[in-house]
Amino acid sequence: MSKGFAEELEALKTQGLHRRMRCIAGSQGSRVVVDGKEALLLCSNNYLGLADHPRLAEAAIRAVERYGTGSGASRLVSGTMELHEALEERLARFKGTEAALVFNSGYAANSGIIPALAGKGDLVFSDRLNHASIVDGCLLSRATMVRYPHNDMAALRRLLERHETAGRRLIVTDGVFSMDGDMAPLRELAALKREFGALLMVDDAHGTGVLGATGRGSAELQGVMTEIDIHMGTLGKALGSFGAYAAASGEIVDYLANRARSFIFSTSLPPAVLAASLAAIDLIDSPEGAALRQRLKRNTAFFRDSLGAAGFDTMGSETQIVPLFVGRAEQTMTFTSRLLEEGVFAQGIRPPTVPAGTCRLRCTLMATHGEEDLARAAELIAGIGREMGVI
Numbered sequence: 387m388s389k390g391f392a393e394e395l396e397a398l399k400t401q402g403l404h405r406r407m408r409c410i411a412g413s414q415g416s417r418v419v420v421d422g423k424e425a426l427l428l429c430s431n432n433y434l435g436l437a438d439h440p441r442l443a444e445a446a447i448r449a450v451e452r453y454g455t456g457s458g459a460s461r462l463v464s465g466t467m468e469l470h471e472a473l474e475e476r477l478a479r480f481k482g483t484e485a486a487l488v489f490n491s492g493y494a495a496n497s498g499i500i501p502a503l504a505g506k507g508d509l510v511f512s513d514r515l516n517h518a519s520i521v522d523g524c525l526l527s528r529a530t531m532v533r534y535p536h537n538d539m540a541a542l543r544r545l546l547e548r549h550e551t552a553g554r555r556l557i558v559t560d561g562v563f564s565m566d567g568d569m570a571p572l573r574e575l576a577a578l579k580r581e582f583g584a585l586l587m588v589d590d591a592h593g594t595g596v597l598g599a600t601g602r603g604s605a606e607l608q609g610v611m612t613e614i615d616i617h618m619g620t621l622g623k624a625l626g627s628f629g630a631y632a633a634a635s636g637e638i639v640d641y642l643a644n645r646a647r648s649f650i651f652s653t654s655l656p657p658a659v660l661a662a663s664l665a666a667i668d669l670i671d672s673p674e675g676a677a678l679r680q681r682l683k684r685n686t687a688f689f690r691d692s693l694g695a696a697g698f699d700t701m702g703s704e705t706q707i708v709p710l711f712v713g714r715a716e717q718t719m720t721f722t723s724r725l726l727e728e729g730v731f732a733q734g735i736r737p738p739t740v741p742a743g744t745c746r747l748r749c750t751l752m753a754t755h756g757e758e759d760l761a762r763a764a765e766l767i768a769g770i771g772r773e774m775g776v777i
């Protein structure tokens with residue numbers, strides 16, 4: 387290995403910032419075997435437990451039998467199959483938009499959509515806590531990126547007033563912030579975008595399937611479904627499958643299909659994944675989906691209230707993502723290791739994912755967690771937190 391790489395890896399280790407992957411045996415249930423040890427899974431985005439749901443698995447198997455395993459090409463060459471069109475039509479119906487476009491992942495969507503919509507001479511206003519894939523999309527776009535303080539609408543207004551352009555203005559925000567579990571104030575963002583003639587894009591990776599009366603996401607919950615110009619969402623989290631989408635007007639979707647490089651220059655998603663996504667949306671729309679959302683809400687309230695009462699700072703969480711503030715990187719990773727020894731897998735989050743000094747256990751709830759398991763986990767976390775002086 388080159389000396390430079392080895393030294394950098396060593397530096398990461400001494401700063402407590404070195405990462406390694408933990409391997410899960412079997413499927414992604416609420417209890418898993420991780421690195422050979424059974425544990426309650428408290429750090430998965432499989433919020434509704436659909437990633438190992440038999441209906442999704444059956445749909446994927448049927449799709450493989452009928453359509454094979456691969457799509458063979460990118461969408462604009464020969465990689466558009468019936469299932470791509472069916473999923474896009476279903477997603478547009480789900481989001482109440484004229485059209486939708488499927489991307490290969492959320493990362494591919496954000497790094498493709500933003501540079502397609504904004505370029506040199508344009509302005510992108512981006513929340514400081516937006517996901518890394520949005521930041522990378524902004525950097526790739528060569529537009530001027532104006533980062534505004536997290537959810538600070540007065541500051542955003544000042545920045546919109548201060549920055550003039552003859553080009554486009556795009557405001558982009560996470561719907562649910564992935565490391566904090568709070569939500570963007572979409573009503574106020576929609577009012578600002580109208581006032582300043584901007585486009586509004588919402589990345590609802592963590593709201594899709596979960597929030598709102600029918601699981602349409604944070605825009606449904608906040609009553610602004612028709613105010614969002616580009617609804618971006620992912621299919622690999624609550625929907626238990628893989629991929630992502632942009633749901634928007636027919637014109638914007640057509641434009642993205644012609645301009646988004648991550649869409650154009652990549653082999654399209656395979657049939658099994660598309661069929662699983664279609665089955666997931668049907669499930670989200672069924673009484674079973676509504677019951678799963680209710681269970682997730684109950685589990686979230688129980689867990690957040692228990693740990694809040696124990697003295698943890700849950701960092702303004704309003705959703706199934708419940709961070710527990712720890713502070714320093716090494717202490718956070720020690721906390722994770724101690725929990726795993728006791729059969730609870732809750733991942734520590736460190737820089738560069740979050741700012742230095744704000745390391746946390748990012749706990750995520752699932753509809754399929756049992757009440758007793760959660761009660762035991764909350765007690766264990768509080769006990770170790772007290773021993774380590776975190777609370």
Ligand SMILES: Cc1ncc(COP(=O)(O)O)c(C=O)c1O
Nearest residue numbers: 491492493517519564591620622
């Ligand atoms: C807010 C947000 N946007 C986008 C992504 C990327 O989605 P994907 O995992 O499908 O690439 C993630 C997480 O992975 C996310 O949390």
